[in-house]
Amino acid sequence: xxxxSVDKLRKNYLIKLKEEIIAENIxxxxxxxxxxxxxxxxxxxxxxxxxxxxxxxxxxxxxSSNEIDVSTTGCIGFCSIEPMLTVEASxxxxxxxxxxxxxxxxxxxxxxxxxxxxxxxxxxxxxxxxLSYFYRYQEPRVLxxxxxxxxxxxxxxxxxxxYRGFLKALEMNDPYEIIKIIIESGIRGRGGAGFPTGKKxxxxxxxxxxxxxxxxxxxxxxxxxxxxxxxNLLESDPHSVxxxxxxxxxxxxxxxxxxxxxxxxxxxxxxxxxxIHQAKKFGLIGKDILxxxxxxxxxxxxxxxxxxxxxxxxxxxxxxxxxxxxxxxPPFPANEGLYKEPTLINNVETFSNIPQIILNGAExxxxxxxxxxKGTKIFALTGAVNNIGLVEVPMGxxxxxxxxxxxxxxxxxxxxxxxxxxxxxxGCIPEKYLDTPVDYEKVKEAGxxxxxxxxxxxxxDTCMVDLSRFFMDFIQEESCGQCTPCRVGTxxxxxxxxxxxxxxxxxxxxxxxxxxxxMIQETSLCGLGKTAPNPVLSTIKYFRxxxxxxxxxxxxxxxxxxxxxxxxx
Amino acid sequence: xxxIDLPKYDLKKEEIQKIDRIIKKLKSKKxxxxxxxxxxxxxxxxxxxxxxKKVALGLNIPEKDVYGVVTFxxxxxxxxxxxxxxxxxxxxxxxxxxxxRIIDRIGKELRINQGETTPDRMxxxxxxxxxxxxxxxxxxxxxxxxxxxxxxxxxxxIIYSYK
Numbered sequence: 001x002x003x004x005s006v007d008k009l010r011k012n013y014l015i016k017l018k019e020e021i022i023a024e025n026i027x028x029x030x031x032x033x034x035x036x037x038x039x040x041x042x043x044x045x046x047x048x049x050x051x052x053x054x055x056x057x058x059x060x061x062x063x064s065s066n067e068i069d070v071s072t073t074g075c076i077g078f079c080s081i082e083p084m085l086t087v088e089a090s091x092x093x094x095x096x097x098x099x100x101x102x103x104x105x106x107x108x109x110x111x112x113x114x115x116x117x118x119x120x121x122x123x124x125x126x127x128x129x130x131l132s133y134f135y136r137y138q139e140p141r142v143l144x145x146x147x148x149x150x151x152x153x154x155x156x157x158x159x160x161x162x163y164r165g166f167l168k169a170l171e172m173n174d175p176y177e178i179i180k181i182i183i184e185s186g187i188r189g190r191g192g193a194g195f196p197t198g199k200k201x202x203x204x205x206x207x208x209x210x211x212x213x214x215x216x217x218x219x220x221x222x223x224x225x226x227x228x229x230x231x232n233l234l235e236s237d238p239h240s241v242x243x244x245x246x247x248x249x250x251x252x253x254x255x256x257x258x259x260x261x262x263x264x265x266x267x268x269x270x271x272x273x274x275x276i277h278q279a280k281k282f283g284l285i286g287k288d289i290l291x292x293x294x295x296x297x298x299x300x301x302x303x304x305x306x307x308x309x310x311x312x313x314x315x316x317x318x319x320x321x322x323x324x325x326x327x328x329x330p331p332f333p334a335n336e337g338l339y340k341e342p343t344l345i346n347n348v349e350t351f352s353n354i355p356q357i358i359l360n361g362a363e364x365x366x367x368x369x370x371x372x373x374k375g376t377k378i379f380a381l382t383g384a385v386n387n388i389g390l391v392e393v394p395m396g397x398x399x400x401x402x403x404x405x406x407x408x409x410x411x412x413x414x415x416x417x418x419x420x421x422x423x424x425x426x427g428c429i430p431e432k433y434l435d436t437p438v439d440y441e442k443v444k445e446a447g448x449x450x451x452x453x454x455x456x457x458x459x460x461d462t463c464m465v466d467l468s469r470f471f472m473d474f475i476q477e478e479s480c481g482q483c484t485p486c487r488v489g490t491x492x493x494x495x496x497x498x499x500x501x502x503x504x505x506x507x508x509x510x511x512x513x514x515x516x517x518x519m520i521q522e523t524s525l526c527g528l529g530k531t532a533p534n535p536v537l538s539t540i541k542y543f544r545x546x547x548x549x550x551x552x553x554x555x556x557x558x559x560x561x562x563x564x565x566x567x568x569x
Numbered sequence: 570x571x572x573i574d575l576p577k578y579d580l581k582k583e584e585i586q587k588i589d590r591i592i593k594k595l596k597s598k599k600x601x602x603x604x605x606x607x608x609x610x611x612x613x614x615x616x617x618x619x620x621x622k623k624v625a626l627g628l629n630i631p632e633k634d635v636y637g638v639v640t641f642x643x644x645x646x647x648x649x650x651x652x653x654x655x656x657x658x659x660x661x662x663x664x665x666x667x668x669x670r671i672i673d674r675i676g677k678e679l680r681i682n683q684g685e686t687t688p689d690r691m692x693x694x695x696x697x698x699x700x701x702x703x704x705x706x707x708x709x710x711x712x713x714x715x716x717x718x719x720x721x722x723x724x725x726x727i728i729y730s731y732k
Contacts, residue, residue, distance in 0.1 A: 043704045046715035079704020225660030228701030263607075263644045264700055266713070304603055304642035305698060321600035322634075323641040339599070382662040382703040389704055420661070456661050456703075470664050480641075 014158070014167055014290070017282075021159045033067040034113055035088040036060075039147065041075025041235050042267050047082035048101070055102045056085065059109045068113065074236025074271075076147040078125075078134055080388035086147065087112055096125040130408075134387045137405050139368060139394045141376045142352045145237045151271050154278040157239040163284055165355030169247045170292050178251040179205055182354070184362035186374040191219060191310070191347030192425065192451045193527070194373075194440040200344060203334035204252040207342035214254035215343040218245055218351055219315060220261040220268070223307040224423030225474065227454030229378040230348035232390050234261065234268035237352065238275035244351030246285070246296055247358055252344050255295045260315055262303040272300055307424075307478035311526050312345045314480065325480045326526035347452065349378055369395035373439040377450070383420075383457035384411050393438065400434040403457055414459040418542070422451025424471045424478075425531035427538025428464065447538040449531065464543040465550055466557050469497040471535040479528065486529030489520040493536060503559065505551035510540060575647055578617035587612045588620055592627035601628060602638055606645060615649045643698065651686045651693035653731045656710040660699025663707040670721040671707055672696055678725055692728070 029035065036056055040049045053072065060068050076084065081098035087108065088094045095118055097108055104122055111117045118124060125131045140146065149156035157163070169178050183198030204214065218241060222230040233241060245257045261269050276298055279285040287295045301319050308314045309324040316338050318324035337343020353375065357365045366374040373395040382388050385407035393402060399419055403409070410416050418428040427448035429436065436446045443450050458467070476490040493516050496509050517533030524530045540547060553560060580588070591608045595601045605624055610616055616639050625632040639645045657663075657672040672694070676682055679692050686693035702708050705717035709724065716727055 042700075042715070043702050043717075046702055046705055046708065046717045079702075082705065222701065223698065225664075225699035226662050226703055227699070228703060231701040264698060302604070302607060303644075304607065305644035306642050307698070318603065319600055321602035321638070323637050380701075380703060382706065383665060423661070454661070456665065458665070462665060467665075470661070 014163060017155075018158050018161075021155045024155075025159065029069055031067060032069045033089060035069045035071070036113075037086040037088070037147065038070070038072050039074065039076045039082075039084050039086070040072050041232060042265075043079040044075055044082045044084070045267070049083035051102070052083045052085065052100050052105060055105045059105065059113075063109065063114065072150055073147050074149075074151045075232055075390070077143065077232070077390035078131075078387065079382075079390070080386075081131070089116075093127055097122055098125065098131070131387070133408065134389065134391075134406055137397070137401060138392050139376050140392050141356060142233070142240070142349060142378060143237070143390070143392045144356075145240065149237065151236050151238055152274055154239060154275065154282060157237070158282075161359065162239055162355075163243055165358035166243050166246050166250075166284070167290070169250055169358050170290060170294065175251050175253065176205065178247060178358065181358060181362050182251070185357045185365040186362075186369075187350065187353055187357065187365065188373065188440060189347055190349035190353070190377065190452070192422065192449065194450055197346060197350055200334060200346070201248065201251055203332065204342050204344040207335045209341050211341065213256070213339075213341045214252055215338045215341060216245055216249045216252065216254045216257040217315070217319070217338065217343060217345045218257065218259040218348055219310065219312065219345055220259055220265075220348045221303050221310045221315060222262060222265075222348070222452065223310045223478075224425075224452050224454045226380065226382055226420070226423055226456045227452050228380045229390060229453045231265050231268050233348050233352050233378075234265070235271050238268075238272045239279065240352045240355055241272075241348055242275060242279055242285070242298060244346075244354035245298060246289075247354050248344055248346065248351065249296045250294055252342075254344070255297065257296065257298040258301050258319060258338075259298065260301045260303055260309070260319065263305055269300060269302060276300070306480075307474075308480045308526070308528050311528060314526070315345065316343065323480070325482050326528070328525060349453070370437060370439045370442075372441055373450075377438060377453060379453045379455045381407055381455050381457070383455075384414065384459035384462075385409065385457045386411050395439055396437045398435050398437050399429060402438070402455070403434070407457060410457070410459050412459075414461065417458045417460050417462055418464070420448075420456040420458060420467070420535075421454070422449040422531075422534070423454045424475050425449060425527070425534055426451045426454075427534045428458070428467075428542060429538075430542040447541060449534070461561070463501075463557050463561060464539040464546040465497065466501050468536045468539050469494065469501050472497055472532075475528070475532045479532075483523075483525040483529060485520045485523040486525070486532060489516055489524075490529075490532055492516060493520075493533065497536070500547065500550045501557045503550065503554045503556040505547075505554070507551065509551060510544065510547050513537075514540060575618060578619055580617070580619050580623075584613055584620075585623070588623050589627070592624065596628065602630060602635065603642075606635075606639060610645060615646050617647065646684075648684070648686055648693075649690060651691050653692050653728070654695070654712055655692060655728060656695045656697040658698075658700045658702070658706070658708045658710070659696045660701075660703060660706070662703035663699075666707045667721055668707040671709060671719055671724050674721045674724055675728065678728075 038053045083100045084098045086096045111119045179201045187197045188194040306324045309318045311326045314324040314326045333343045378392045387408040418430050420428050429446050433446040440450050472494045476494045479486045481487045517537045621635045625635045659668045683696045
């Protein structure tokens, strides 16, 4: 599709708009001494952020000062100490207060706002404080807008150079130049498998559609339990995802995009709907965008709760209104996808990376990372660590740094046991491999997969057999059932695991699990089945003694671990 | 679950009207089936076989395909939900932190299993897939309100506060 040159006037419109927004902002903040920002994502709201906001508004009314500006943003990633708010004063470092309640907010007003004294007893996050380490080793690139923008306000996004990458892409003479930049950047899919994104775009660009239709799909069916990167991006910075999709549409020659969001994320759907509406109003989605002749429409498709729909061919069938069951590949979606037309499918985080790659260039992007894995990766760090939340780290950082420096070590005085990466398709990495760098290949060598970014830290109290049973239970439930190895094999594996955890394990069970696991890996149709035995196989490899103990003592999880605890005391 | 095990349900007049309206609104859309079912469930609360038949007729899809989709996705239910719908997250983080104990406790107290509704249609209990709120695990959701860091011993206080 040939793109007309961008209408000069309309291009200037976006740049002018940014200037206007900045001017508007300065005007709004003129004479304001303090800016109070309440952070509200799903976690924050569940922890009581909306109540905090009410208290803040009340307090502002009470002190009847027009020197205070109150605003909200999405999540700033530190989930375990929500609700949080930031106090910004002109000329001073921002101060972040955490674990708030009404009483603490009143204290902040009495001291910080009225007297200008930081309330030290609430242990706020300031430079060099203990909790600030959580942020120190991170490299916020995709999450660069966190805490800065109100996700419901497109103007905030434009103020932070939003849609400039898209504008730059529109001005390129040939859409293939976009793809060249993406290939050069070396970015790989953030959904888990790590397929080079540029290559995918190239395939889709070159694919021929008889009807002249191509589709771009954003995969937001974040099904891995323990992962919430995509939820956060969609809730806190929806426009970055939209901008990425627009650029992809322009590059491969598509005019229709879908965002597949799982039904468990109501706030994300709400925020995204609002973002699309606003982008349409500003002429960034729709017909003849900015006078370029490029048409693009984006629609949200709400999932209905099936883990397997994260697999791309299953996702396509789901959008077509069918049971979400994978099909053999090839043909790949790039050639034969939605309604048999060429289709580009990327993960939410991948799309969110795109605008900045276009804006800042491929070299900027691959200036961080390892040889084979470039850029940054977002992880959902949870489990038995002190600091729980969403972290964006440069590729190549070691797992030890993530667990101990960013995560602040293990909660209580417990010992580290393993870190589970990649959810039900991934594996557990023990202490001796903690110095593994975050890199698609290295993580795989250590027995897990990069996955979409769930990272669950386990302490010594966790029974690895029970954890394997948990994942197998999940997989068995979510198996679509069309191929036998996955449908029957995972069921059999689950039965053996259940027996072991109930204290009815028999000799030879471990070998049976290994044999079954390998067979399922080799013979299943799709990624779900091929990776399903990973949690079991990796725990047998590294924690065989957990299994043996159960089988030898013939004790159930509950009794075995109670006995261990007594022994320790 | 087999269809014959389900209680027969007679659609009320206004429910039929609602279903017709939803079908009419979304009919022309490609892949309309799932959005139609989602809207109907939102309005009626569940998807009785009688409603599925209407959808099949309205969208010109075989009944078996509608039933196939309803049974495939965990979001859809053919059993009416209670007035107070309790969902317990059983994602990894919640599981490691005691989500299973929470669901067991509620089930024992209300005398129902996962996926069931009490006979008086007051409470229904479901195990939920990961809600992505792992930072505040374990979580439960009661009628769309998320509760954080739930203690199994105190969970019934939350539920009975809804009476």
